[in-house]
Amino acid sequence: MGLGDLRVLIVDDQPDMLRLLRGVLMSFGVAGVEEARDGEEALFLLRSRHPNFIITDWEMEPMDGYTFVFHVRDLRHGPDATVPIIMMSAHAEPTRITAARKLGVAQFVLKPIVPNHLLQRMTWVLEHPIRYVQQDEHFVPDGF
Secondary structure: OOHHHOEEEEEOOOHHHHHHHHHHHHHOOOOEEEEEOOHHHHHHHHHHHOOOEEEEEOOOOOOOHHHHHHHHOEHHHOOOOOOOEEEEEOOOOHHHHHHHHHHOOOEEEEOOOOHHHHHHHHHHHHHOOOOEEEEOOEEEEOOO
């Protein structure tokens, strides 16, 4: 699947970041971009839009990115439970990155966003899909 074929959901509570990400994705050739301002809105959109890629911020209100990803990976959520996700954050502590990876985040991108870094991460995710296994009522990355 090429970037032009992607339907991407971007999730961030900062309108400026949503505009920036939309512009960056469109410059990569991504035509299908949806926006959500927090995890709750993103879960609502996920039910009807079924993106094949998600880019989400960690720190948002009322539902943060970590909680959002936890809900996405819930088996009861449906067919989008294994959608590839890139997490963004201004904080890159190893414990934060490890927690995100254990939830099934494919890549972690540090803010401020550098377009070439985001493109590299997206390309890597598309070329190296994560294999998920069921653990209780969630999908988790195989090996965690």
